[in-house]
Amino acid sequence: MNLLPSLYIILPLLGAFLIPVIGHFIKGFQKAFSSSILLFLVIYTVWYYVAGNGENYIVNIGGWEAYEGIPIAIYLVFDGLSSFLLLTINLIGFLSVFYALSYMRAYTAENNFYSLFCLMVGGMNGVVLSGDIFNIYVFLEISVIASYALVAFGTEKRELEASFKYQVLGGIASLLILFAAGMLYWQTGTLNLADISRVLKEHSHTFPLLFTEVMLITGFGLKAAMIPFHAWLPDAHSSAPSPISSMLSGVLIKAVGIYALLRLFFNIFALSYEISMVITTLGAISMVLGVILAIGQWDLKRLLAYHSISQMGYVVIGLGIGMMIIFRQGNETVAALAITGGLFHLINHAVFKGLLFLNAGAIEFMTGTRDLKKMGGLAQKMPLTATTSLGASFAISGIPPFNGFFSKLLIIIAAIQGNFFLLAALAVFVNFVTLGSFMKFHRYAFQNAPEPKMKFIAPKLPFSMKFSMITMLILCVLMSLILLPPVRETLLDPAVEALMNLNDYAIIITGIQI
């Protein structure tokens, strides 16, 4: 039995409890410990990819063996899709926490910040690894309760208001997910995802099951901030401290929203036309409306938050197209292409949106404002931020050779080959609007004549902030190389296969052929 995957949960939780205790006595412990935990997890995941042969680890906590094929223990499943998400979470987590080392000096109670940060990362790793629906709920609550507190970390008027809205909507979402978990237990008599999938294969689509699926789409849709469930996202993501914004936009909405939707609707429930249609439509609406709402924003972080909604729409339509094609038993290559595009855009979005939020944080750190109208001519004073912003803006608006171009291209090609011409046209249209919106950001922030009243409150950016920003910019360019065959085969293909082979998830856990 290989216990290593449980380190992803144990280490951050250990950090979360040790930091307030030991950090009280030893100065600097919180910073060193939290960043080294995350660095270790990143290195461990990369090592798994480089050295491993892509095998799946199944850990059953408690050591109870399955009885007549019915799993009893609590399972942690480390397969292609989980490891892909874990790499994203821990990479962005490490870079954000490294950035925070100097950014968070302006705040009090630094111990609490790092403790909550570790708790949030631990919860997300748990959601991604967990093999049963109730544990998904528990870990999800761990990570979102930590994120409620982190959004309110500034304890000013705006932060508190955003946190309250976020909590009420996020709480309703969690309750719907708990309700759905109860409904699933009622119908199947089990909580283990693989076992649920096995039991459901024997039943056709009943009304209670459909009701459960709608509950799950609403609950996880609220967590993933798909339009029309998006109302909390712009407030929460723009009010949080910048490293947290980058975590929330970069990974939280993906790990607790999109990942859970994918796992449940690809691997657990039988695919149905209605559900895949609903998911694709939600994605398309988010993609178009998100970007239209973003154009009119003058608050820099609010603008970026609306773009998150829009870019998540791309991810969801990629995966939705894959779902529809698999359901119709159409061309498998096209389905695989669409899913590859969706997952690739997911990790790309984590990197470039993380970088954009860190840049917004750098601008706020230097000038003390987020209002685009009050900025101007920052390119002379902050050349590094101008360069990294330019790179990230190119990536998000799909300009080659940055990573965003390739993932969007894959999604658009898959949409055309699968005869979803409207979706392809919308994707291209949204891309142009995104480009326009980022041109506005650059013009007002960096290019215009310097604003005479603007004062710089900090002399220069500290090293740790620069390091994270430059690393992410390099990643923005280098990640285009993921599409080269040797890298793609180790990183993307296992994740795509985990989704494409719908029944594999149940088979590797229960060992029973369906």
Added chain:
Amino acid sequence: MTVYIMTFILFLVGLYGVLTRRNMIKIVIGFSIMEFSIFLFIALTGYINNGIAPIIMAGEEEPVYVDPLPQAMVLTAIVIGLATTAMLLAIAIRIYKKYGTFDIRKVNELKG
């Protein structure tokens, strides 16, 4: 079946409270009502007619036990619910200190 429908009505009562009340404390109360309706639902799913507590004792012949798993789930969920409610109330009190009101309509700095 009636009890399930009644828990669902309780859920809707809570949802109505969250959506229509202006006072933040009342929103939190509505939220708790929703939460407890779900706990009731999950606890009910494990109930078996004439079932007894699932503790094995000598001398009983073919006893019918209620399902203990939903009870364990509800206990976990109650603890999480406590954390959520505490967090909501803490933020509500901080908002009261900053804005001087519990009225959600007057807490509107963020727009757009």
